[in-house]
Amino acid sequence: EAGVTQFPSHSVIEKGQTVTLRCDPISGHDNLYWYRRVMGKEIKFLLHFVKESKQDESGMPNNRFLAERTGGTYSTLKVQPAELEDSGVYFCASSPYNRENEQFFGPGTRLTVL
Amino acid sequence: DAKTTQPPSMDCAEGRAANLPCNHSTISGNEYVYWYRQIHSQGPQYIIHGLKNNETNEMASLIITEDRKSSTLILPHATLRDTAVYYCIVRVMEYGNKLVFGAGTILRVKS
Numbered sequence: 068e069a070g071v072t073q074f075p076s077h078s079v080i081e082k083g084q085t086v087t088l089r090c091d092p093i094s095g096h097d098n099l100y101w102y103r104r105v106m107g108k109e110i111k112f113l114l115h116f117v118k119e120s121k122q123d124e125s126g127m128p129n130n131r132f133l134a135e136r137t138g139g140t141y142s143t144l145k146v147q148p149a150e151l152e153d154s155g156v157y158f159c160a161s162s163p164y165n166r167e168n169e170q171f172f173g174p175g176t177r178l179t180v181l
Numbered sequence: 182d183a184k185t186t187q188p189p190s191m192d193c194a195e196g197r198a199a200n201l202p203c204n205h206s207t208i209s210g211n212e213y214v215y216w217y218r219q220i221h222s223q224g225p226q227y228i229i230h231g232l233k234n235n236e237t238n239e240m241a242s243l244i245i246t247e248d249r250k251s252s253t254l255i256l257p258h259a260t261l262r263d264t265a266v267y268y269c270i271v272r273v274m275e276y277g278n279k280l281v282f283g284a285g286t287i288l289r290v291k292s
Contacts, residue, residue: 071224100279110225110282123279158224160280170280172224 069093071173073159079179085147088176092141092161099142100162100170101134102126105155113157116142117164149180185269190287193263199256201286203269206250213274214245216254218265219285225268228254259290 072091080086092099101113113132114124118139127134131150136142146153156177160170186204193199205214215230229236229243231252236243242255256263268285272278 102280102282109284110219110280112279112281115279126279160224168230168274169227170225172226174222174224 071159071161071171073157073173073176075176076174077177077179079181080149081181082151083148085145086149086178088144088146088157088178090142090144090159090173092159093171095163096161096171097139097164098162098170099136100160101142101144102158102160102172103155104158105152108155110158113144146178149178151180154178154180185271185283187267187269187283187286189284190289192289192291193256193259195261195290195292196258199254199259199263199288199290201254201256201267201269201288202251203254204251205269205271208249208271209273211273212271214243214249214252215270215272215280216241216243217268217270217280217282219268220262220265225280225282228267230274259288261290261292264288264290 074089078086097118099116102110104110112126114134115122116136119136133145156175158172158175160172162170213230213232216228217225219225229241231243245252266285266287268282
């Protein structure tokens with residue numbers, strides 16, 4: 068069974084540009100989460116989808132971040148325009164509906180904003 | 182979710198047991214203790230969780246004190262590949278509940 072995959076693995080962009088990160092959860096997992104770790108800080112929750120619906124987006128830092136999950140499969144996280152403080156590693160995780168023993172994480176996307 | 186306190190780092194000899202402590206003195210009756218780890222350049226990985234009974238799986242054992250104010254994760258025979266940051270997380274096991282990560286413990290397994 069394939070795990071959670073994320074694309075790209077690395078992205079280097081300039082301040083003011085736009086970047087879109089993609090997450091493919093484990094097939095059949097209705098729950099999809101985004102987390103991030105910015106430099107020197109702890110891993111922080113961004114938001115949670117149940118299928119295509121946003122269940123909790125309390126961790127989204129500001130309106131420069133837009134997450135979507137059209138069709139309830141893969142998800143994208145767009146940062147527009149990117150700022151220096153957005154640099155970090157963005158993780159995606161998924162879990163089956165109504166079974167929250169564990170969340171399965173992807174390898175992350177390392178974003179560098181210059 | 183209750184807060185947790187973990188030592189910032191620990192060393193362990195390869196082949197020996199690694200015992201990672203966690204304090205969670207404000208834990209509520211319906212909160213579980215979860216352990217995750219993050220190996221360098223990978224995403225966090227679930228290890229084990231428990232409520233009040235000790236738990237064991239193929240990766241580790243979890244010992245929770247009777248008053249539930251602290252717990253210990255035990256890796257019975259640590260290998261170099263167990264070098265990672267280990268996170269103790271206390272949370273209610275409810276649908277869609279996010280994980281709240283602290284600073285964790287950096288475990289270095291040395292040969």
